[in-house]
Amino acid sequence: MHNLLLTAILFFAICSNTNAQKLKSPEGNFTMEFSLLQDGTPTYNLKYKNKEVIKPSKLGLELKNDKKSLLNDFVIVDSKTSTFDETWQPVWGEVNKIRNHYNELAVTLNQKETDRTVIIRFRLFADGLGFRYEFPTQKNLTYFIIKEEKTQFAMAGDHNAFWIPGDYDTQEYDYTESKLSEIRGLSEKAYTENVSQTSFSTTGVQTSLMMKSADGLYINLHEAALINYSCMHLNLDDKTMIFESWLTPDANGDKGNMQAPNHSPWRTVIVSDDARQILDSKMTLNLNDPCKIEDTSWIKPVKYIGVWWEMITGKSSWAYTNELPSIQLGVTDYTKVKPNKTHAANTAHVKEYIDFASKHGFDAVLVEGWNEGWEDWFGNSKDYVFDFVTPYPDFDVKGIHAYAKSKNVKMIMHHETSGSVRNYERHMDKAYQFMNDNGYDAVKSGYVGAILPNGENHYNQWVVNHYQYALEKAADYKIMVNAHEAVRPTGISRTYPNLIGNESARGTEYQSFGGSKANHVTILPFTRLIGGPMDYTPGIFEMDISKLNPDNKSHVNSTIANQLALYVTMYSPLQMAADLIEHYDRFPDAFQFIKDVAIDWDESKYLEAEPGDYITVARKAKGKSNWFVGNVNGNNSRTSKINFDFLEKGKNYTATIYADAKDAHFKTNPQAYTIKKIKVTNKTKLSQLSAPGGGYAISIIENK
The missing domain is CATH 2.70.98.10 (Beta-galactosidase; Chain A, domain 5)
Known part of the structure; x- marks a missing residue:
């Protein structure tokens, strides 16, 4: 049997x-x-x-x-x-x-x-x-x-x-x-x-x-x-x-x-x-097709600043006026309403950012809230919400273009669709041509809110096809795309490398919406970044949001050293110094790393990694001998131990280490950091403390 x-x-x-x-x-x-x-x-x-x-x-x-x-x-x-x-x-x-x-x-x-x-x-x-x-x-x-x-x-x-x-x-x-x-x-x-x-x-x-x-x-x-x-x-x-x-x-x-x-x-x-x-x-x-764009010379990595964080924190507004309960494009006359004096995208303020970008070597400036329609843009199932070409009265498109050009700074356009994808496609050619005419070669697009037509979802086939249409249409106009709230990337940047960034995950903005977990950035590279780079918008130095907006009690759950390390650990050819420019003036020695760090690479070496706990990465700048190292740490204090065997044998380097102070902590002491310089070779080993929610960043420059 x-x-x-x-x-x-x-x-x-x-x-x-x-x-x-x-x-x-x-x-x-x-x-x-x-x-x-x-x-x-x-x-x-x-x-x-x-x-x-x-x-x-x-x-x-x-x-x-x-x-x-x-x-x-x-x-x-x-x-x-x-x-x-x-x-x-x-x-x-x-x-x-x-x-x-x-x-x-x-x-x-x-x-x-x-x-x-x-x-x-x-x-x-x-x-x-x-x-x-x-x-x-x-x-x-x-x-x-x-x-x-x-x-x-x-x-x-x-x-x-x-x-x-x-x-x-x-x-x-x-x-x-x-x-x-x-x-x-x-x-x-x-x-x-x-x-x-x-x-x-x-x-x-x-x-x-x-x-x-x-x-x-x-x-x-x-x-x-x-x-x-x-x-x-x-x-x-x-x-x-x-x-x-x-x-x-x-x-x-x-x-x-x-x-x-x-x-x-x-x-x-x-x-x-x-x-x-x-x-x-x-x-x-x-697993993606080879590049379909013949001439890619116009596609270039971008390090930028922007008029953005002040609106995210509630310090400033996207909208021009508080007087109108609703507006209609082409009908509402903004020259006859009272400005609210909190509108951030005004010519004088944007020029301050252009000056800062020029002084510190940034490639570009992003400006949000420059165009008419922000007064009732969200939550109203409004189809014709923006036209993407009409500025508010206090935003001089031509003047800002000329001023930025004189300072050798590019401008990044912002297109918020409010989820009305049909409206965006209706205006897309005109909007992209407007960008070409006014010196914008990159756009940050947004899809906040429910998708219109009603009943469609952000991630279904029809809307996925819209994102692809916008990307390919942008390539026709030689425009780079950074799409927020779109579907998470799946390696399509190989085929269309003008897709230089996406959001499609919980980014830095949520630090102003109540905060993210301290170990969030030790997980994202294992999850969201598997499909492509993220416009995470790091570089926040003032962690107490109430200092920007007394009504906002949020706290950025990160140390300054952790924020610096993100430029290396959160790979992207599009990197923003997201904080207010006056905060960088308060910490010029730490800001130096953001100015120095590369955004395009010849080599990358993952030195340590455990999802949810820590990531340490070393990267060699494109076409140079300089290396940069970033370590982000999770919830518990840890000593990171790495060696520098990725450096070229027989050469000497100077390493500048931006690290958490001994008493640093993402919640109680986030701005405590130390900076020291040491001589290193490929035989050097390093033991470095990383605080809870902390980390360290290192720039390594060859001694000539």
Whole structure:
């Protein structure tokens, strides 16, 4: 009887994995297997160094109004493997060259009953797995609607996770650290108030999701090349520890309107037993298409200041007047109303910022609140909210253009759409031409509030396509884009490097809205930054917001040394010194690091990393011998220990160390810092205290 049972089990195992296809990564650490279950359901699994990362997981798509979904009844009709190896140069980046090396398995499936074809393409890199669904041209699958993508990620344990709630409209949450099994019980607390939010499940989370297994594997789930598709969330079955994809719906509840030939974004699993390698991964970029902009000479990294923080803190206003309960563009005559005297975007004040930028070597100045319409811009489902070309009476566009040009300073335009994407597209060509005419080659766009038309979400297919349209249209006008409140990036900056920044996460502004967790910046590089750089807007020196606005009792949960380190640890080719310029005059010695630090790099070395606890990074400035080091620390005091073996042998350098004072603390003593200079070589070792919510920053200059 036992022999018969054993035979039956073995027979079932063999039959369940018929047509199994295996793939190994180039260096051999990863093994992926694809197979069909007995009912023709596609499955895959993934191992790293013989450890199970993804247990057998189902693949497929549920279709709407269709007699049969793309879930089962498949047979394998073709299977091809290949190897690809190239090295490419990014227009800007953490490094000056990137190797794109993978082994590929493309499995062609035919659904017997419908005679439909789907290709599932897998790519295994040295840092993880990417896979996507492809729908070739065929007579039986032309136009179709996705009801839900049913991609599974079956976890091998109850991992520790750093997560934010699943939401169709915002990523602006603090991260919660918990076991996967604890997400349901913590979801209500994790789901904090935002101006536009739509949750869908008590176990739903967003990508990029960072996890750590009990046996020391770091696992990251995300997606790459999100184009013409809905943003993917993950919904957890906390009994089985299986995540399933959960796409963002449109106003009709549909998850995707497809026309073959087409394909999904890549689903990505980045894995390592060393947290530093997660941060160093370029897999997301490598899964995107090469650059489609022929001449990229106009795309340049930008270090900027701006008329912004004073409005965020409530010290100043975006609006020009307090007299009008509502306004209508083209009807309201602002020359006949009384100014409120708190409007920040006035010519004299902006010139002060231009002078400061010129004096201290900044590339550009951002100005928000320059254009008509801010009096009733938010919360009114207002379609024609801004025209993006008409300034307030106290903002002299031509005069400021001429003044900035005379000071060799660029201006950054601000386009707040208030979520009215149809209105933005209506005005886009005229607005971009206006920028060209007035010397603006970069725009910060915003999508605050509910999306119009009503019922659409920030992350569904239609609105994702809008973000892409705005980006490609900007490239036609040679304009760089920094999109706030848009969908989180998925490596598209490789294809369109004029996307020099996004917000799409909880940035510095939330320090003025009640504060962020002190370890927030030790998590973001493992999550949000996996898809691309963030306009985090660091550089705040005055942590007590009540000193700017007595009615605002918020506190910036960071030390000054931590703020300096962010310019290195939070990689971006777009970096802002976000504080009021008068605060930098109070701390000129600390401000020197912001002036000196590079924003484009030849090399990057991740020296220490543990999500939620600490990150230490060294970067070599593009085309120079100078290095910069940044360390950000979490909730507890820690001694960071690094060595300088990344420096060139036989050369001597001077290191200027900007560090927390011994009694520094993000809450009680955030402005306590020390600065010292030491001589270093590639043999030097350093032990450096990092306070709670603190860190250190180092500039390393070669002695000539």
